[in-house]
Amino acid sequence: MEKPYVIGMDMGGTNTVFGVVDSRGNVVSKSAIKTGTHTDVNLYVQDLFDEMSKLIHSAGGSDKIKGIGVGAPNGNYYTGNIEFAPNLPWKGVIPFAKLMTEKFGIPTALTNDANAAAVGEMTYGGARGMKNFIMITLGTGVGSGIIIDGRVVYGHDGFAGELGHTCAVRENGRLCGCGKHGCLETYCSATGVARSAREILGSTTKDSSLRNIPVDSITSKDVFDAAMEGDDVAKEIFQFTGKILGQSLADFVAFSAPEAIAIFGGLSKSGDLIMNPIREHMEANLLPLWRGKVKLFFSELKEADAAILGASALAWEL
Amino acid sequence: MEKPYVIGMDMGGTNTVFGVVDSRGNVVSKSAIKTGTHTDVNLYVQDLFDEMSKLIHSAGGSDKIKGIGVGAPNGNYYTGNIEFAPNLPWKGVIPFAKLMTEKFGIPTALTNDANAAAVGEMTYGGARGMKNFIMITLGTGVGSGIIIDGRVVYGHDGFAGELGHTCAVRENGRLCGCGKHGCLETYCSATGVARSAREILGSTTKDSSLRNIPVDSITSKDVFDAAMEGDDVAKEIFQFTGKILGQSLADFVAFSAPEAIAIFGGLSKSGDLIMNPIREHMEANLLPLWRGKVKLFFSELKEADAAILGASALAWEL
Numbered sequence: 001m002e003k004p005y006v007i008g009m010d011m012g013g014t015n016t017v018f019g020v021v022d023s024r025g026n027v028v029s030k031s032a033i034k035t036g037t038h039t040d041v042n043l044y045v046q047d048l049f050d051e052m053s054k055l056i057h058s059a060g061g062s063d064k065i066k067g068i069g070v071g072a073p074n075g076n077y078y079t080g081n082i083e084f085a086p087n088l089p090w091k092g093v094i095p096f097a098k099l100m101t102e103k104f105g106i107p108t109a110l111t112n113d114a115n116a117a118a119v120g121e122m123t124y125g126g127a128r129g130m131k132n133f134i135m136i137t138l139g140t141g142v143g144s145g146i147i148i149d150g151r152v153v154y155g156h157d158g159f160a161g162e163l164g165h166t167c168a169v170r171e172n173g174r175l176c177g178c179g180k181h182g183c184l185e186t187y188c189s190a191t192g193v194a195r196s197a198r199e200i201l202g203s204t205t206k207d208s209s210l211r212n213i214p215v216d217s218i219t220s221k222d223v224f225d226a227a228m229e230g231d232d233v234a235k236e237i238f239q240f241t242g243k244i245l246g247q248s249l250a251d252f253v254a255f256s257a258p259e260a261i262a263i264f265g266g267l268s269k270s271g272d273l274i275m276n277p278i279r280e281h282m283e284a285n286l287l288p289l290w291r292g293k294v295k296l297f298f299s300e301l302k303e304a305d306a307a308i309l310g311a312s313a314l315a316w317e318l
Numbered sequence: 319m320e321k322p323y324v325i326g327m328d329m330g331g332t333n334t335v336f337g338v339v340d341s342r343g344n345v346v347s348k349s350a351i352k353t354g355t356h357t358d359v360n361l362y363v364q365d366l367f368d369e370m371s372k373l374i375h376s377a378g379g380s381d382k383i384k385g386i387g388v389g390a391p392n393g394n395y396y397t398g399n400i401e402f403a404p405n406l407p408w409k410g411v412i413p414f415a416k417l418m419t420e421k422f423g424i425p426t427a428l429t430n431d432a433n434a435a436a437v438g439e440m441t442y443g444g445a446r447g448m449k450n451f452i453m454i455t456l457g458t459g460v461g462s463g464i465i466i467d468g469r470v471v472y473g474h475d476g477f478a479g480e481l482g483h484t485c486a487v488r489e490n491g492r493l494c495g496c497g498k499h500g501c502l503e504t505y506c507s508a509t510g511v512a513r514s515a516r517e518i519l520g521s522t523t524k525d526s527s528l529r530n531i532p533v534d535s536i537t538s539k540d541v542f543d544a545a546m547e548g549d550d551v552a553k554e555i556f557q558f559t560g561k562i563l564g565q566s567l568a569d570f571v572a573f574s575a576p577e578a579i580a581i582f583g584g585l586s587k588s589g590d591l592i593m594n595p596i597r598e599h600m601e602a603n604l605l606p607l608w609r610g611k612v613k614l615f616f617s618e619l620k621e622a623d624a625a626i627l628g629a630s631a632l633a634w635e636l
Binding site: 130132157165166167170255256288 | 449467469471472474479485487489611
């Protein structure tokens with residue numbers, strides 16, 4: 001193969017990680033730079049170029065690189081722009097794919113991070129061979145990548161798949177960072193779990209090891225640790241979180257009838273604690289024709305490489 | 319053109335209508351037979367053959383017919399089967415496309431009625447030229463046809479697009495015919511509107527001309543007629559119906575980011591009475607990036623021919 005490698009890059013608010021990936025999904029080399037310290041996107045691209053060039057050189061030069069795939073918050077596949085990303089230092093519309101292509105002389109594709117994860121799951125993960133599935137990413141927020149007929153759903157404007165901002169709780173739903181109320185993200189993100197902890201601890205007098213932590217400092221990891229030690233309140237928090245997510249997943253199935261739904265991100269470390277209630281409430285809310293038929297699994301992508309792999313998979317299509 | 323015509327056929331629980339359609343979407347001839355009186359599907363196909371052959375003969379014979387497109391309740395595009403349709407006289411799985419192809423010697427494609435309507439809208443209606451839109455059919459039930467990248471979304475099993483059975487009301491939602499609670503269909507179908515009328519009339523003592531009708535006999539048409547005469551309770555019923563639908567449409571936009579949503583079927587006759595609250599509550603529940611950008615319109619397909627046209631559009635793809 002003339003060009004045996006691609007580069008996958010995951011842009012987070014704090015760090016940007018990237019790696020050279022071969023066609024089997026092996027990350028043959030990787031590195032990282034800081035994102036948030038670059039207030040000028042051109043200096044950021046320059047630093048990326050300096051660091052990434054070392055990896056490209058080791059791989060045999062840019063002639064060996066088919067393309068660069070970038071997963072970025074608020075990344076738009078159609079335009080290659082990053083548009084109004086609240087967690088990045090650059091405001092407005094940044095023509096990022098164009099900046100990269102010009103700087104590196106290598107074709108660059110860009111999408112949002114959840115779409116990149118979905119492509120990665122389809123190319124290298126548990127959704128290999130599937131043409132219809134949905135990836136739900138549980139992290140600071142709740143993201144989603146939707147695959148239909150083997151392709152990412154971008155929609156009319158490139159921003160499809162904002163399932164974290166569908167309404168999970170209609171009456172008295174929590175205020176979301178997007179300005180709406182009741183968004184799925186306000187319940188099932190890591191911060192959503194922490195909010196649930198505060199609510200449930202505040203509305204009960206039950207004993208819980210979580211009461212040893214200042215209530216505003218409780219994280220989803222604290223809830224996980226407590227639940228693993230058998231804490232009933234912590235387990236109730238996971239039950240509640242899983243119920244909300246499972247109910248929503250049933251509606252997503254009614255939309256695109258996926259073969260499977262993959263769960264990705266930090267909360268998935270909670271294993272059966274979160275998966276059991278998700279599954280129970282998804283099944284209870286599915287139309288009878290789908291009960292017992294929709295696979296539900298945690299992403300198989302290696303945590304450390306997942307973001308790089310997902311983004312890299314985009315580049316093979318260039 | 320060697321084969322200048324297709325046949326579109328819409329199978330309802332009571333009647334089956336069909337017509338010969340040219341490439342411009344003109345229904346050049348049409349006819350109908352009863353559906354519900356045929357307890358044996360083979361006799362139904364025989365009667366279809368007898369009646370449809372007259373139209374085919376007038377069109378110049380079956381050599382002039384490219385294909386037959388069928389919209390049927392619970393029709394599965396992948397298999398060509400009608401599967402467990404509650405409102406048809408035949409139980410279980412009926413290989414209907416196969417029966418038709420064998421009987422007529424003409425390729426036959428089958429899909430559910432809402433998907434057929436969506437294809438019709440894209441081919442002949444207000445969604446001409448659009449690649450991403452959603453068709454919502456408001457009738458006895460609430461159906462949907464989803465178009466992404468110019469193609470109907472069928473999903474893994476062929477049954478995608480059951481938006482009438484997504485959850486519109488999570489707490490104390492109405493019992494649906496599907497066995498779940500709170501489905502959109504229980505609020506926004508014609509029968510849902512009648513249920514709303516009974517609920518709202520029962521929970522208030524406001525004057526309303528609807529009180530002159532026995533409460534269990536009120537239909538959505540009665541509500542429409544009353545609203546047109548300025549009846550406040552009837553207008554409140556439409557407000558409520560439009561609110562529920564608009565909220566749900568906002569979530570559908572978050573899934574597939576359509577350019578437009580088309581509303582089709584009986585309730586759309588209610589015009590602004592229903593469209594205004596739909597639009598208001600959709601907009602209020604959209605992510606900011608989509609506000610003011612998603613078109614919302616009533617289907618432009620001629621009521622009498624819509625079903626035939628929608629189904630016929632499928633046949634051009636054969």
